[in-house]
Amino acid sequence: METAYIKTPLGIAKIVGDEDGVSVISVLDEGIISETIPSILKETVSQLNDYFEGKRIDFTFKLNPFGTEFQQKVWKGLLEIPFGKTMSYLELSKKLGDVKAIRAVASANGKNPLWIVVPCHRVIGTDGSLTGYAGGLWRKKWLLEHENPSTQQILF
Numbered sequence: 001m002e003t004a005y006i007k008t009p010l011g012i013a014k015i016v017g018d019e020d021g022v023s024v025i026s027v028l029d030e031g032i033i034s035e036t037i038p039s040i041l042k043e044t045v046s047q048l049n050d051y052f053e054g055k056r057i058d059f060t061f062k063l064n065p066f067g068t069e070f071q072q073k074v075w076k077g078l079l080e081i082p083f084g085k086t087m088s089y090l091e092l093s094k095k096l097g098d099v100k101a102i103r104a105v106a107s108a109n110g111k112n113p114l115w116i117v118v119p120c121h122r123v124i125g126t127d128g129s130l131t132g133y134a135g136g137l138w139r140k141k142w143l144l145e146h147e148n149p150s151t152q153q154i155l156f
Contacts, residue, residue, distance in 0.1 A: 002038035005031050006045055008052055010139045015041050021064030025115045027135045057083040065113045074108035081122040084148040088126045110134055
């Protein structure tokens, strides 16, 4: 496994992967930025930078997250939430076929190892509230606003 640390508007992103794909992208409040990026992670770094610069709405590098079969199912469901859109935990549970699994879905969502790329930040409360986010609600708010900026209307 190779590791790289890059600066983002939300903190230091830690990226871990190998030839089988990227296994972890997490955010840290502080850390040392990598002087060199391992060749296996260069495309991931490039795509993440494009995302933060507003030039990318999806990711095409290979993913290889580790988790249970149920977690993998939830993470796959997260990948289907379109850029700039949100879905409630209840809606996601229904989409995955079991409305009663809402707590298990929320738990799997919280264990998502691929920050931003598997868009757990797009899952909100049924009432539209920003609920639970491992990276902090302020990061979730930033990401949602980054993906769906409100346009100020000219009043006069």
